Amino acid sequence: MAWDTQETRRRLKEAAVAEFAERGPAGTTMARIAERAGINKERLYNYFGDKQSLFETVLTDELDKLAAGVALGNPGYQDIGEFAGRTFDYHADHPELARLLQWEGLSGGPVADEVNRTVHYQDKVRAVAAAQREGVLDDGLDPAHLVFLLIALAAWWFSVPQLAAMLTGADPDAPEERARRRAGVVEAARRLAAPR
Amino acid sequence: MAWDTQETRRRLKEAAVAEFAERGPAGTTMARIAERAGINKERLYNYFGDKQSLFETVLTDELDKLAAGVALGNPGYQDIGEFAGRTFDYHADHPELARLLQWEGLSGGPVADEVNRTVHYQDKVRAVAAAQREGVLDDGLDPAHLVFLLIALAAWWFSVPQLAAMLTGADPDAPEERARRRAGVVEAARRLAAPR
DNA sequence: CCCGTCTCCAACCGGACCGTTGGAAACGGG
């Protein structure tokens, strides 16, 4: 048994992400998180406080990862379709995030880390507005709406998988199906925003 | 005390819709549903069985209402934008439905009333495919994808209200804001599907 | 007026879960 408190925290958090994403805050039990991590429950309380605090910690952590992940590959808005495609890819590769965000939205409580997230999104709106003024993007839609709807296109597949299954009848994990969905999202994004 | 079993069922179901939409299946308690309806808890079990059955009953009921509501105003696909607009309106007027569907999707269990719902959606896909063949709709997108993305445009606002608030900074219940959002949805739908 | 149905009330049981506690090992720095 290594003597590594950071590793312990990491394993607990990893287990918490999985459990919260799967069952939501109400359905998750602290005991199961600990069990999944192979670490005693009492450590969980010692490090992260009660369940609510743990959920917020987990969510803001994952949002930081998202911000880091998309900030890397963001060379302006030369191709709005590829932006939507990358958002689609991120969600496909990290299905927990969309679920955590949905649980948060449904739970109706206060929004975790609201200030930073608001700033982050408003930055995107400003960037889109600038691109519209320059003619790089079509300006027929309000910039905030455009950002919102682009996210919708990319995230909707992971938000209502039952509906996706009923409409396409396909296995969402099959590579071809994923590629088809991505291509549709890219095309739709261009239709929404590409200059005419 | 009226002698009306149908009214009793109705009141229980009404309370169940509200509670389930607000707190989700896991967070809802049978006692609270009964209390909200002003009816004894034991009636609830007598009429609807256990919690899982009650949730499925409630959800399929609401989906039937939706089907009835949109089937009325569906005179072909002459204006795809108005179709999206009406879907937006329905969700705006019945915010519980989107939440119930999300809870269902997150809960990951079996899809309630799957057969009927699948048929219903496949009908829509066929109608869109026909419209594409006739040139009434642009055929650059797969018909199933198009239906799926049109629903996304309309429902996304009610699916992630926290995100909507951070992006627009507006009160979603204000009439002007609702009108602005609806107009954006209609415009976006036309961009996705209107023939060029 | 009577009988079957509907309803209420109150209480109960078994189980789950949150968060805590007491104690005892394992470990590493000095």
Added chain:
DNA sequence: CCCGTTTCCAACGGTCCGGTTGGAGACGGG
């Protein structure tokens, strides 16, 4: 070798919840 920290283990108190039960009124059809 010793002391403080980290970890484990087991158990507990209190609460809540799902689902059931027993008994007793209210109502309407015959």
